[in-house]
Amino acid sequence: MNTTTTWQQKIGHQRDWAWRGWQTRYTFMRAVQETGQPPMLLLHGFGASIGHWRFNLPVFAQDRTVYALDLLGFGASEKVSTDYLVTLWVEQVHDFWQTYIRTPIILVGNSLGSLVGLTAAALYPEMVAGLAMLTLPDTSVLENPTWIKPAIAPLKLALNPIAALAKAIFTSPPIFNPFFRFIRQPKIIRSWVKKAYIDTTSVEDDLVDILSSPAYDQDAAVALRAMVNTMTQQNVPQYTAKEMLPQLSIPILLVWGQQDVMIPPKLGPLFARCNPRIQLVELDHAGHCPHDECPNRLNPIILDWLASHFPVDALQSEQLHCA
Numbered sequence: 001m002n003t004t005t006t007w008q009q010k011i012g013h014q015r016d017w018a019w020r021g022w023q024t025r026y027t028f029m030r031a032v033q034e035t036g037q038p039p040m041l042l043l044h045g046f047g048a049s050i051g052h053w054r055f056n057l058p059v060f061a062q063d064r065t066v067y068a069l070d071l072l073g074f075g076a077s078e079k080v081s082t083d084y085l086v087t088l089w090v091e092q093v094h095d096f097w098q099t100y101i102r103t104p105i106i107l108v109g110n111s112l113g114s115l116v117g118l119t120a121a122a123l124y125p126e127m128v129a130g131l132a133m134l135t136l137p138d139t140s141v142l143e144n145p146t147w148i149k150p151a152i153a154p155l156k157l158a159l160n161p162i163a164a165l166a167k168a169i170f171t172s173p174p175i176f177n178p179f180f181r182f183i184r185q186p187k188i189i190r191s192w193v194k195k196a197y198i199d200t201t202s203v204e205d206d207l208v209d210i211l212s213s214p215a216y217d218q219d220a221a222v223a224l225r226a227m228v229n230t231m232t233q234q235n236v237p238q239y240t241a242k243e244m245l246p247q248l249s250i251p252i253l254l255v256w257g258q259q260d261v262m263i264p265p266k267l268g269p270l271f272a273r274c275n276p277r278i279q280l281v282e283l284d285h286a287g288h289c290p291h292d293e294c295p296n297r298l299n300p301i302i303l304d305w306l307a308s309h310f311p312v313d314a315l316q317s318e319q320l321h322c323a
Contacts, residue, residue: 012061013029015027017096024070024078026050028066029066039065040064040067040107041067043110045112048074049075049076051206055295056298059299059303072088072089073223079223081223084227086238094123106131106306117133118136131253135255140243141241173221176225199287199293245278251310253278253279256268256280257287257290265282
C-alpha cells in the first residue's frame, strides 16, 4: 500500500474564503496540545503559496493554531486584474484576521510575505504580537550620497518616456502572454528556483508543482501582467522598512540566508540597527527560502524565539503536565 504523504496533506485543512468577491485560499492546523500561545499566520513570498510552508506548518502547530494564506493573485487564490500594492495584501491579511482569528497573532513571512507582515504590523498594531521575517525585500536602509538624486534626476526624466514605452510593449498581451507561457513551464521554473536554493536537492518535484501549477490557472497571465504594471507605476505611495521598523514595539525575528542571491544578505545588519528589538540570525549555507531549503535548522530558530518571548506561564505548564 502506498503511504506517501502528498504536500497537500502536509499543510492541514484547506478552505476557500470570499474576500471582496474574490475567491481566496487558506489553510489551518489546530494545536496538537493547546498551550495558550498566540496563533500564527504564515505569508508566502512572490510566486509561492501555502504549499511552500509544508515543512513548517505541522511543526509550529504542535502547540498553537497555525494559518497560512494565499495572497490574492498567488497559489489557489483568484487571479485578478487590480493594483497589486503591498497595502492590498495587507488589507487581505487584516480582513482574514478579523474574520477568523480576532486575537493578536505571530506573523511569519518570507520575502514579499515579510514586507506584507511588516506593513501589517505597522498599520494594524492591535493585530500583531510578534513578527518573524525570512529576508526582507526593501532597500530603504541603503544610504545614497546626497548628490545622487539631483545628479540622476535629468537622466530619469529623459528615460521615463523610454521606460514607459518599453513597459507598454512588454505588457501588451501579444508580447507578454507567449513570454508567460514560456516561463511557467515546470522545467523553466525548476531552473529558476535552483538559483534561489543553495542545496539544489531541495528543488524536488513537489516544490516545482507548488510553484508552477498556479501559473496554469485561469487569468494567471492577467494577474502577473497587472503586478508588473503596478510595480512600475510612478509616484505610488509606499511604506518603507526604514520608516516602519522603528515604530514597532513587538518582538521581531529577522533570519537571512547568507547565500541569498535574490536579496543581498548585507541588508540584514542594516535592518537590525533600526530597532533594538530585532533579533538577527544570519543563517549560513542557506539561500532565499530557508523555511523550505533547511527547515530542520530554521524551525528550531523560530520555536526558540517564540519560547523566549511568549513563554507558557508556570501555572499553565503545571496544568499541562498534570493532564
